[in-house]
Amino acid sequence: MAHAHLELEDFTYSVSHDLRASLRHVTAYLQIIDEDAGDLLDAASRAHLGTAAEAARHMGRLIDGLMELSRLGRVALHPAAVGLANLVAEAQQVLAPEVAKQPVQWRIAPDLPTVWGDAAMLRQALVQVLGNALKFSAQPGPAIVEIGWQPGSAGQCELWVRDQGVGFPPEQAGKLFRAFSRLHRAAEFPGIGMGLALARKIVERHGGSISASAQPGAGCCVRLSLPLAR
Template identity: 50%
Template sequence: MSTTASRGTQASDIQRLQRELLQARTELDDFTYAVSHDLRASLRHVSAYAQIIQEDLGERLTPDIAAHLATVQQAAKQMTRQIEGLTELSRLTRLDLQLTRLDVGQLLRDVLTAMAPALQGRVIHWQVAQDIPALQGDAVLIRQVLMHLLSNAVKFTAHRAVAEIELTWQTHASGLCALTITDNGAGFNPQYKDKLFHAFGRLHGAREFEGLGMGLALTRKIVERHGGVVWANAAPDAGCSVSFTLPLAPTVN
């Protein structure tokens, strides 16, 4: 085959792949719309009719029936939150990154300021490295990662009289920097750590610690979109550390 013919075949293959990719994205958009709009509408109806039944029964509403209706409404709310989490995960797959030079220290201060009102009454010792190098990434999304990870650290140290939460960093020869958030909280069985980074992956009961199990799934997706990886280490009742990598910012001449 001649060089010209070979290039023509390659161009044709690229165009075909681009069309297939566009079609896949269109189908994903259609699916996301159906999930985020149509299914949520149905769940609103379920919740609304449970409320109507409760009101129509009036004085005939027994404690057992009231409990059943409350369970229906709570399940509808929970599924709505799950749908919202899946929609956000799908959105991250298609989102165009706005890469910029990141001041991680400032992002951390912003996150901790936003979290402060919810931490009233807690005793938390923060140990945050002050010399984190400049990294490259989408500031909005990396702020979201830090919010997820720090919120998890706060949540899973709720039963500690004094919570210890630390953020450290380490650069690698590959041009990446690993950020690690460590806590002295509930930890988990490391045998199941691979479940953590999937949608609704939970290693603790909902009654013990609330949440959907979406924070780490979203974190994984964001970090992977930046070309990084995320992992966790822990032991039962002995704390947890979650690490993720991001590229170092280009050197400014």
């Protein structure tokens, strides 16, 4: 099973790489048309050209997402004892540009534990989960994001991230961690629906699990099960 899974990861990466190469040609020719004939086009034709260019950019983001998902399944782990408090602080720094757009109240437990894992990958997972909480907390007032934990089973801890955002119907929770899955309209919340799929890949590579619970209009709580430091 593990060998078949690795072969699938390799296939996904190879196909994504080939698609990226083809897309570069599409983008280049669209740019040539715009530069050489853009002034000769009427308004409708220029709009069509712009739509095609934006579609190419969107496809590029999708391909990048697939390649990153594949990479996370193939790259070697470098586990060590890692303090969750430090990882949360580093994730906050990465998300500083988003925080600058919207006031945020961080409510972080003072006793976050030390876990065993790859620091860079776990930081990436937290960036995705915290970024998701910020995105879906968009409202006139400040976003409120709570981070806490509780002991789990078999040497695990359960880290949770709770927001007070738009939430979603509970029956859709199973879709949340699928690649390219969206529970809200892109016009309201932009993105490609890959962030939590990346977080899931990282957590599962550490032998943990990830889940979410929510209610419409009452926010979302994402729970990550991670191994405690040995």
